[in-house]
Each structure stands twice: as C-alpha cells, then as structure tokens.
Amino acid sequence: MRFAFLFAIFVITVQSGIAWRSFMRGRKNNGNLGEPNLTKAYVPIKEQWFTQNLDHSNPVEGRTWKQRYFVNSDFYKKDGPVFLMIGGEGPASSKWMIEGQMIEYAKQFGAMAFLLEHRYYGTSRPTLDLSVKNLVYLSSEQALADIAYFIEGMHLAYQIPHSAKWIVFGGSYSGSLAAWMRAKYPHLVHGAVSASGPLLAQIDFQQYYVIVENSLKTHSQACVDSIVAATKQVHIMLRHPIGQQGLAKLFNFCDPIDSGRTSQKDIANLYETLAGNFAEVVQYNRDNRNESSITIDTLCNIIIDEKKGIPVHRLAEVSNLLLRNNKEKCLDYKYNKMIEELRNISWNEQKLPGGRQWIYQTCTEFGFFQTSTARPYLFSETFPVEFFIQQCSDIFGPRFSHTLESGVERTNTIFGALDLSNVISNVVFVHGSIDPWHALGITKSSNPNAPAIYINGTAHCANVYPPSKDDLPELTKARKQIGQLINLWLQTTVYS
Structure with missing residues (x-):
C-alpha cells in the first residue's frame, strides 16, 4: 500500500500511518515532507487566491476555480528576482514563507517569494x-500550466516587471515539477532548484528497497541481519493459529488474523506496512524536523x-514505537x-487528505511502486508490482490496470526522463545518498549548465529545510553551491 514518494517541497508543501502513513509513504512516499521548524513566533502569512482554468488543454472549456497561494515580499528589492516554491502532493503550509532554505536565498538576493499549492491538494479544489x-x-501537465498562468498573473497583481527573473524551487514530486517547469516554460522560468525529484517514471521501483537496505547498513550489517531473522519468524508464526494470535498481540493488530477472513x-x-516503517525513517532520516527524531x-x-x-x-517494538509516534491506536493491515x-470521493471525508489524489497520479502517470521483490529476504516477497497494480484497479476501476504502462511511457516521452540534464540549462539536481528516491533522479551530469549535487549522508529533500547546527558539512556545502548557482543564473539572460 504505498509507493513512498514524495511530497516534495520547495516548491513543496508536505505530507505522509502505520497502514495509512506507510500507504502514502509508498505512494509518494507519501507526498509530504512536513513543515519546517519555526525558531521564532511569527504572524501567520495570509492565504491568497488565484483564478485558474480547469482544463488548460481545452480553450473551449470555460470552467475556472480558485487556487491557493502565499506571498512574502518582506525581502523584495526593486528589480529583484522572484522565487516560487511549488506545492506537491499535500496541503501548502505558509510556514515555508517564513523559514526554509528558499527564504534564506530570498534574503540573500532581495527576492519576492511565493508558494503555490498544487491543484487537487489542500484547499485548491477544482471540482x-x-x-x-x-x-x-x-496531472503534472495541468499543474505546470497552472504555474505558468500564475506567473503571468502575478506580474499584474503585484506589479512585478516582466523583466524579473523567476526561479522555481521544489522537492520530491514538486522537485520534478521544478525541473520540468524550466524545460517546458523557459520564457517564464529562468532557473530551477530540483531537490530529490524523481525524473524517471517507473512502474516497478525495485531499487527503492535496495537503497533502504544499503542505508540501514550505514548503521550496521547486524541491523539488516536482524530484520531478515525477524521476517523469517513472522513467516513461521503466520502459518499456525497460535503464532497468528501471538503476532496480533505483539504488533497490536486492529483485527485478528483469521484463516477464513484474512486474505493474501x-x-x-501487513508485510508492506512493516517494511514501510523502516523505509519511511530512512527516507526522512535527520531532516531537521522535531517529528523526525x-x-x-x-x-x-x-x-x-x-x-x-x-x-x-x-x-514489534519498532512497529509499536512508530504507532505511538503517529498517534495510532492499533496496526490496521486490512486491505x-x-x-x-480510498474509494471515498468526498473532499471533506478523506481519512488521509491527498491519498486518493496521489494514488491516482501514480496509477496514471508515474508508477513508483516500491516492491519487495529485489529484497525478498529482508521484507518478504509478498508485495510485488502486481500487488500495487491491483490497487489501481480496485480503487479506480479495471481499466486502470491496463493503461498504466502507456501512462508511464507517456510521462517519460514528454518530460525526457533522465536525459533531461543533457538538454536543459539553469537547473540544479540535488539528491542525498540515504534517500531511496535518488535512484530515479539525476545524480550525475556532464552538462555544466545543469549540474547535479549528490550529498553523501543526507536523506529526502534535506537541503530544503532551514539550516541546523547539526547539518553535515556536505549539506552545508551543497546549500552554498546552490546559492552560487542562483547568483550565476541571475547574472545571465539565457532563456533556453
């Protein structure tokens, strides 16, 4: 149940129970990055609304809707640049307009700062x-068009000169959007910072748990060996009624295991949830948030x-620790x-806001299904790619299990996948070695105009969060490098 993604942020907004938390984690690994820790008390940033077209691909379609955004002009200097954080698969938080690395750059370069919430997430509800x-x-294409029209609209709304240079920021899924925005709308976007953005759409994301294992090994081989041993013991206990009762008690299941009612x-x-506990912690390891302790x-x-x-x-102790941390009363594993x-179509009755929407995007555009088949001894062989494809069908209808392959192919064809760095300029691709999502991103580039920064020891979107005294030297260096690149872009007039 999940394909750990992203919320990516910086252009971001953020998000990710055990079954429910890991479900979204898997599908994005949850689309949320979480909010930055504010170090001071601030007056909340007031939300604003921008009128958008419902369907940018059809000029005859006349319906419109209101898209939420936030703005901080405190650091703006006349004729300065404009920085735009792109929202991802979760509600946009105005805290990103107060603290975070983009705001640090806004102070440095005298920029006006915006945060635009992604359509269908948060309170940006088109339908x-x-x-x-x-x-x-x-879709990602409609989201990019939203950004383009938003940029044009802000020139008028805030009297921003058309000569102003726009730099977009994003992390995880929104990191992908940032890079694609620069590629598709170079006349509007002068540069892009893409943090932890997966640019290769892939149905069977086997590499995810390979990197999770490698990241766990940074602690010790004993850690991985103990997980393998625990998984074998779960296998054995599941075969016998007494063992099943023991598991239910140990892991605090919401429902007992019943041979007549418990399906494959x-x-x-269940296995995907237990694996997801480790995956989620690996993905967001030490990202400077209190909830990430x-x-x-x-x-x-x-x-x-x-x-x-x-x-x-x-x-079981690991599982129960995360249950408590996420304020879950019991482990709900029932498929x-x-x-x-996830079949619930009501905006106001979603148990996990954004869950249905993100799964729809993975089932139509990206895949990103984090399967166990590359590491069956570590987390079991029970959640292969077919398990996730079946979810697309069970949630949205049978045809969604047949159109996924063409949807993923379309995404890679339209956006260029990992070849993007060869044909683009004024973009920096940033990834951390601990983050499993780096497997689908650009971590090496031979194009000096679109460099990659690979930060050893850091996790998902680490460079997006406010600086901390505990940051690794490599992370501090990366933030400085990104600032130098932004400065270089602002000195140029290249639009392609």
Whole structure:
C-alpha cells in the first residue's frame, strides 16, 4: 500500500500511518515532507487566491476555480528576482514563507517569494468531488500550466516587471515539477532548484528497497541481519493459529488474523506496512524536523538489541514505537478497509487528505511502486508490482490496470526522463545518498549548465529545510553551491 514518494517541497508543501502513513509513504512516499521548524513566533502569512482554468488543454472549456497561494515580499528589492516554491502532493503550509532554505536565498538576493499549492491538494479544489471523471484534470501537465498562468498573473497583481527573473524551487514530486517547469516554460522560468525529484517514471521501483537496505547498513550489517531473522519468524508464526494470535498481540493488530477472513492481500499489506516503517525513517532520516527524531540509529539500535528478546519481538517494538509516534491506536493491515477509504470521493471525508489524489497520479502517470521483490529476504516477497497494480484497479476501476504502462511511457516521452540534464540549462539536481528516491533522479551530469549535487549522508529533500547546527558539512556545502548557482543564473539572460 504505498509507493513512498514524495511530497516534495520547495516548491513543496508536505505530507505522509502505520497502514495509512506507510500507504502514502509508498505512494509518494507519501507526498509530504512536513513543515519546517519555526525558531521564532511569527504572524501567520495570509492565504491568497488565484483564478485558474480547469482544463488548460481545452480553450473551449470555460470552467475556472480558485487556487491557493502565499506571498512574502518582506525581502523584495526593486528589480529583484522572484522565487516560487511549488506545492506537491499535500496541503501548502505558509510556514515555508517564513523559514526554509528558499527564504534564506530570498534574503540573500532581495527576492519576492511565493508558494503555490498544487491543484487537487489542500484547499485548491477544482471540482465538486474526487470522482474518476473529475480526477481527469489532475496531472503534472495541468499543474505546470497552472504555474505558468500564475506567473503571468502575478506580474499584474503585484506589479512585478516582466523583466524579473523567476526561479522555481521544489522537492520530491514538486522537485520534478521544478525541473520540468524550466524545460517546458523557459520564457517564464529562468532557473530551477530540483531537490530529490524523481525524473524517471517507473512502474516497478525495485531499487527503492535496495537503497533502504544499503542505508540501514550505514548503521550496521547486524541491523539488516536482524530484520531478515525477524521476517523469517513472522513467516513461521503466520502459518499456525497460535503464532497468528501471538503476532496480533505483539504488533497490536486492529483485527485478528483469521484463516477464513484474512486474505493474501491482507498479508501482503501487513508485510508492506512493516517494511514501510523502516523505509519511511530512512527516507526522512535527520531532516531537521522535531517529528523526525526517530532515525535509522533509533530503529537499528532496537532491532539488534538481544536483551529485548528474539528478533520478532524487536520488530514489534519498532512497529509499536512508530504507532505511538503517529498517534495510532492499533496496526490496521486490512486491505479492503484501505481500498474502501480510498474509494471515498468526498473532499471533506478523506481519512488521509491527498491519498486518493496521489494514488491516482501514480496509477496514471508515474508508477513508483516500491516492491519487495529485489529484497525478498529482508521484507518478504509478498508485495510485488502486481500487488500495487491491483490497487489501481480496485480503487479506480479495471481499466486502470491496463493503461498504466502507456501512462508511464507517456510521462517519460514528454518530460525526457533522465536525459533531461543533457538538454536543459539553469537547473540544479540535488539528491542525498540515504534517500531511496535518488535512484530515479539525476545524480550525475556532464552538462555544466545543469549540474547535479549528490550529498553523501543526507536523506529526502534535506537541503530544503532551514539550516541546523547539526547539518553535515556536505549539506552545508551543497546549500552554498546552490546559492552560487542562483547568483550565476541571475547574472545571465539565457532563456533556453
């Protein structure tokens, strides 16, 4: 249940239970990055609204809707640049207009700063509900067109000279949008900072758990070995009624395992959830948020501690720790319960805001399904790519299991996938070695006008958050490099 993505942010906004949290984690790994930690008390930034077209691809379609945005002009100097953070698969938080690395750059360069919420997320609601017929207007292409029209509109609304240079920022999915925005609208966007952006759409994202394993090994081989041992013990216990009862008690299941009512999909969902606990912590490891105080070291120290019992007992302690941290009363692994919730088309009744929308995008544009088949001994072989494709069909209808391949091919054809760095300028691609999403991004570039910065030891969108005294030297260096690149772009007049 999930394809860990992104919310990406900087152009970002942010988001990610156990079954529900990991579900979104998997599909984005959750589309959310979380909010920055504010170091001071601030007056909240007031939300603004911009009128958008519902369908940018059809000039005959006359319907419009209101898109939410925020603006901070405190640091703007006459004839200065404009920085735009692109929202991703979650509600836009005005905190990004107060603190965060983009705001640090805005202070440095005298820029006006905007944050634009992504259509269909947060309170930017183009349609009456989230039915399949209405979700047809949810796509990365429509989102890019929203940004283009927004930029044009802001010139008039805030009397920004048309000569002003716009730099867009994004992380995770919105990091992808930032790079694509520079490629598709170079006459509007002068430069782009793409943090942790996956640019290769891929149905079976096997590499994800390979990198999760490698990242866990940065703690110790014993950590990985203990997870393998715990997974084997879960296998054995699931085969017998007494073992099933023991698992239900150990892991605090919301529903007992019943051989007559527990399906293979339920078991797959259970394993995917347990694997997702480690994946989520790896993905957001030490990203400068209070809620991210649980790290790789935290989980590995538990899983290797033999004083805490046999491996399955330690695995249960890890699971229960994350349950408590996410204020979950029990571990809900039931597949049909998840599917029914994600079939809900009401804006106001979503258990996980943005969940249905992000899954729709993965089922139509990206894939990004984080499967276990490359590391079956670590997290089991029970959630292969077919498990996720079936979810597309079960949530949105049978045809969605047949059109995914063409949708992913279309995305890569339109946006250029990993070849983008060869044909673009004024873009920097930033990734961390701990972050599993770097496998689908550009981590090396031979184009000096579109360099890649690969930060050893950091995780998802680390450079987006406010600086911290605990930042690795490589991260501090990367932030400085990005600032130098922005300065260089602002000295040039190249538009392609």
